[in-house]
Amino acid sequence: MVLPGETHFQALSPKPFISTGVPFVEACKHHAVETFGAKRIYTIVSKSISTTSNFTSLKDALGDLVVGIRYGIRQHVPFPDVLEVANDLLTLQADLIVTLGAGSLTDGAKIASWAAANGALTLDDLEKLRTNPQAKGCTIPTINIPTSLSGGEYNPSGGATDLRNHRKSSFKHPSVVAELVILDPELTLSTPERVWLSSGMRSVDHCVEGLCSIAFRLDGNENVDTAKAEGYFVEGLKRLLPGLLATKKTPGDLEARRTEMLGVLDAMRGMLLGVAVGASHGIGHQLGPLGVGHGETSCVMLPSVLEWNRKHGDAWVRERQKKVLDAFWGVSTVVDALHRRGLSRETATAGQTVRAFVEELGMPTSLASVGVGREKLKKVAENAMASPHIPTNPARIAGVDQIREILELALEDAVW
Incomplete structure (x- = not known):
């Protein structure tokens, strides 16, 4: 169901869909509950945005549905950050991921969700996942609320860095793309x-x-x-x-x-x-x-x-x-x-x-x-x-x- 004033359309096939035209807090609350039926939301927010009224408003709107909050993922998505999020998703039994922030959060959420779906919870497991043709798809839907222009929210791949050799590699699977991307130009004023x-x-x-x-x-x-x-x-x-x-x-x-x-x-x-x-x-x-x-x-x-x-x-x-x-x-x-x-x-x-x-x-x-x-x-x-x-x-x-x-x-x- 579309909100009054909301523009909602399919950006790519089969996903994501785009929501724009209404404030991001309103759109996120509506789709979390009405579209995804979420009861256990895991939120990943950039450290800078986490101190603003934008995040306070989102957190208040989602209320008790939020079971976990991750404050920041480092630039270029180090493997340890991905593994921490993957463990959180499984431990907290999250049924929806919401990201609020720029590109590293988006990539981190993608790879962590995929890792969680495949039980890839060690550095070696994560490296093997990247080239595993039998890997399962993500099972937890995601809402991305981007605050930058890097475009990772549309890409069925994400980059992460193995700190053991400082090499950044791509993790690709059609399931890692978010189900919904919420675009709110006013939110990006804080970027x-x-x-x-x-x-x-x-x-x-x-x-x-x-x-x-x-x-x-x-x-x-x-x-x-x-x-x-x-x-x-x-x-x-x-x-x-x-x-x-x-x-x-x-x-x-x-x-x-x-x-x-x-x-x-x-x-x-x-x-x-x-x-x-x-x-x-x-x-x-x-x-x-x-x-x-x-x-x-x-x-x-x-x-x-x-x-x-x-x-x-x-x-x-x-x-x-x-x-x-x-x-x-x-x-x-x-x-x-x-x-x-x-x-x-x-x-x-x-x-x-x-x-x-x-x-x-x-x-x-x-x-x-x-x-x-x-x-x-x-x-x-x-x-x-x-x-x-x-x-x-x-x-x-x-x-x-x-x-x-x-x-x-x-x-x-x-x-x-």
Whole structure:
């Protein structure tokens, strides 16, 4: 049953559904009780939000239905955090998970729910679950209430980091996606600007690497509806790029925030058609364990990956990058921003364009600016080579040396 004023629709098949248009507290209470019949709710809330009236209001509304509260999951989702949540879910016999916060909470909830369903309660069990073709699906429904733009709530996979080797790996299963995502632009006003903008760049990264994907190399690709995917990515950029500039200038612009949230959905709709991404994702995942924020990895790596691919790829790679240039230079407010950064449509490369946009947002554009020095590049490159996104980079990466070249481009704000 839909609430008065609520917009409720299916975002992806078979899930999640989207609820928007009413305050998140009202929507969460209604669907927890009426849609899911929950009696034992386990809530995961970010530590920062847990101290705000937003969480107090949610907690009061759910009342005695809440049987457990987890305050925060660390960035890049360490294995021990996942195991703690999985144990809680089983011990407390939770019948609904509610997350209130940004990307790490979403991924942590996914993997913990899957681990609980399979009794994977040790570090070794968790690592084995990742590659177990016989694994059972999640049994506890989830409501995600996101406060960032990273888009993990739509993805049937989540990343977690094994602290024994500092390697971040993907856990993928169709059942891990939430049943319901509640979008409330007003709630996101409490999200720190750096998190909001950098997570938005994460979704921009999805669109950009999506447009440049090797999925488009074969005409009539039978595995991917490339025309539909390209449409989603272009539409996502049309929403995300001006929205990010608007919320940078006027943080209280709720319509811009709503537009950005819908842009995130566009990006994920394109990605989930089966479009492979490349080195920005592959390398970025390995910067997380070094303390680089999830979205900030895209701010730093995407421009350099584009520039390296332009120099080392073939004419097809450069032709796909023109799609990126068309999207950026096709939005008037973005054009104004790029001109302020001294670029022109006639001469700017895709890498230069994306980097100038990141600069306009006030986000970091170099590894040095996020605390990653040259001494760490060898380990990052070695770990990145194990990523499934490196073989699908549009320009071939033969080994660690090529990843080191990309990292060197991103080390400092060099002139390309």
